[in-house]
Amino acid sequence: MKNHFATPQDAEDAFYDAIDERDAAAMLAVWEESDEIICLLPMMPVLKGRDAVAQSWRGMLGSEMRFEMEIKHLSWIESTDIAIHFVEEHVATPGQPGKQVVYATNIYRKGADGWRILLHQNSPTPPPDLRIPD
Amino acid sequence: MKNHFATPQDAEDAFYDAIDERDAAAMLAVWEESDEIICLLPMMPVLKGRDAVAQSWRGMLGSEMRFEMEIKHLSWIESTDIAIHFVEEHVATPGQPGKQVVYATNIYRKGADGWRILLHQNSPTPPPDLRIPD
Numbered sequence: 001m002k003n004h005f006a007t008p009q010d011a012e013d014a015f016y017d018a019i020d021e022r023d024a025a026a027m028l029a030v031w032e033e034s035d036e037i038i039c040l041l042p043m044m045p046v047l048k049g050r051d052a053v054a055q056s057w058r059g060m061l062g063s064e065m066r067f068e069m070e071i072k073h074l075s076w077i078e079s080t081d082i083a084i085h086f087v088e089e090h091v092a093t094p095g096q097p098g099k100q101v102v103y104a105t106n107i108y109r110k111g112a113d114g115w116r117i118l119l120h121q122n123s124p125t126p127p128p129d130l131r132i133p134d
Numbered sequence: 135m136k137n138h139f140a141t142p143q144d145a146e147d148a149f150y151d152a153i154d155e156r157d158a159a160a161m162l163a164v165w166e167e168s169d170e171i172i173c174l175l176p177m178m179p180v181l182k183g184r185d186a187v188a189q190s191w192r193g194m195l196g197s198e199m200r201f202e203m204e205i206k207h208l209s210w211i212e213s214t215d216i217a218i219h220f221v222e223e224h225v226a227t228p229g230q231p232g233k234q235v236v237y238a239t240n241i242y243r244k245g246a247d248g249w250r251i252l253l254h255q256n257s258p259t260p261p262p263d264l265r266i267p268d
Contacts, residue, residue: 036209036211038209038211038220040237040257043258043260044260045259045260046208046220046237048208048209074180074182075170075172075182077170077172077252077253079213079215079216079243080214080215081213081214082213082216084241084252084253086172086180086253103174103180103255105239105253105255107218107241109213118211118218119211119218119220119239121237121239121255121257122257123174123255123256123257123258124177124257124258125179126177126178126179
């Protein structure tokens with residue numbers, strides 16, 4: 001399991017790979033080891049700190065829920081030690097037609113051991129014709 | 135109209151004051167002068183860059199829509215030049231009972247002329263009993 005991320009994009013790839021592979025340990029390795037971390041998933045209460053984030057991802061990745069996710073980058077903002085990636089998550093559920101699209105902001109912070117996720121926040125998108133076109 | 139913000143909190147206060155006072159010029163003075171800025175309001179398409187953000191706030195603050203907003207801080211994360219404030223916005227509409235509560239992430243960046251807003255993102259909250267208690 002990878003636990004060093006040389007760039008924010010390496011951390012982002014590992015985050016979505018962990019969802020694809022339903023690997024809670026890999027998911028938790030991407031999050032910063034701090035109680036400042038924040039995770040806000042669709043229609044869930046905000047999760048703050050290692051314990052809350054770990055408990056929630058273990059539950060979700062251990063459940064029967066299956067879906068496939070594609071990521072579309074909309075914007076990157078990077079400073080010396082913080083990187084903000086604003087993306088669309090296109091989520092397909094096997095056996096169901098269509099895709100659900102949600103916005104996500106992923107914020108990474110650079111620590112002594114590389115880049116880790118500091119904040120993940122989802123927001124609903126408006127109807128497709130109002131989103132940024134391809 | 136204030137256009138220098140010595141701290142991220144000064145910029146945040148000016149952001150919500152501009153909404154209270156329906157002052158589009160004051161609102162736009164709080165946003166960074168860059169095309170990296172992102173504003174994501176409830177159920178709206180993401181707005182990116184000065185022109186999109188300016189046009190949208192001028193429209194909203196010039197409309198007949200009236201509401202009162204209280205802000206509750208949930209978490210602050212600050213680095214040298216980036217500050218992330220995670221808050222709840224409690225929104226009351228005059229003449230209507232109850233309040234609507236939404237999450238917001240406000241990200242500020244320090245430039246040569248002080249702190250300005252770089253990103254504002256709203257997300258819906260789950261039912262009240264699942265939120266962080268007072």
